[in-house]
Amino acid sequence: DTEVTQTPKHLVMGMTNKKSLKCEQHMGHRAMYWYKQKAKKPPELMFVYSYEKLSINESVPSRFSPECPNSSLLNLHLHALQPEDSALYLCASSVSGIYNEQFFGPGTRLTVL
Amino acid sequence: AQKVTQAQTEISVVEKEDVTLDCVYETRDTTYYLFWYKQPPSGELVFLIRRNSFDEQNEISGRYSWNFQKSTSSFNFTITASQVVDSAVYFCALSENNNDMRFGAGTRLTVKP
Numbered sequence: 544d545t546e547v548t549q550t551p552k553h554l555v556m557g558m559t560n561k562k563s564l565k566c567e568q569h570m571g572h573r574a575m576y577w578y579k580q581k582a583k584k585p586p587e588l589m590f591v592y593s594y595e596k597l598s599i600n601e602s603v604p605s606r607f608s609p610e611c612p613n614s615s616l617l618n619l620h621l622h623a624l625q626p627e628d629s630a631l632y633l634c635a636s637s638v639s640g641i642y643n644e645q646f647f648g649p650g651t652r653l654t655v656l
Numbered sequence: 657a658q659k660v661t662q663a664q665t666e667i668s669v670v671e672k673e674d675v676t677l678d679c680v681y682e683t684r685d686t687t688y689y690l691f692w693y694k695q696p697p698s699g700e701l702v703f704l705i706r707r708n709s710f711d712e713q714n715e716i717s718g719r720y721s722w723n724f725q726k727s728t729s730s731f732n733f734t735i736t737a738s739q740v741v742d743s744a745v746y747f748c749a750l751s752e753n754n755n756d757m758r759f760g761a762g763t764r765l766t767v768k769p
Contacts, residue, residue, distance in 0.1 A: 576757075585747055585759035586701070599756065631699060642689045642708075642751050647701040 547648035555654045564651045566617040566634030575617040578633040624655045660760035668766045677733040677763045679748030688752040690731045696744040738767045
């Protein structure tokens with residue numbers, strides 16, 4: 544299984560809602576990542592988990608809260624988002640460090656109203 | 657600070673033409689990693705190649721080839737005999753010292769039949 548899955552594919556939420564994005568991989572990878580990608584822009588790294596510990600947090604607002612329950616799962620909890628947070632959220636995984644090739648999921652397209 | 661420049665915002669070619677996508681990077685580190693990713697219209701990023709700073713050998717994979725030149729800080733990507741299925745946004749990316757992953761702005765390639 545060489546796939547990274549993400550749910551949901553699309554999400555529309557209000558600014559007062561709480562929602563979560565989920566990511567799963569079964570490749571035995573020990574590093575997982577969240578990226579944010581705005582339209583016609585490159586992906587921007589948000590968080591890196593390495594061996595289930597948060598190793599990089601790119602100064603992301605606290606309304607985004609990552610969680611890594613185990614080495615196969617990665618969640619991104621969303622609360623009190625702003626319309627400018629609307630974007631494609633990509634999850635990726637790699638064997639270990641960020642210097643390895645990353646396998647990306649299809650993304651969750653988030654719209655904040 | 658690390659930086660990746662993809663000066664070509666958009667390129668349009670006719671099928672079977674060769675096309676080269678440019679990537680210039682900046683880093684002060686001696687150890688770093690360079691990547692190319694493809695993002696087709698479906699949105700999912702696909703890993704193409706990874707190079708470390710100590711390996712300047714050029715690589716060929718089918719119709720794809722990469723030219724890594726440390727002297728000019730460039731890591732260019734050539735598609736030979738382009739096909740319509742090559743239409744996508746191509747990102748060059750840099751990771752240095754196991755910290756962070758920075759993508760270039762991307763080059764949108766359109767291959768017309």
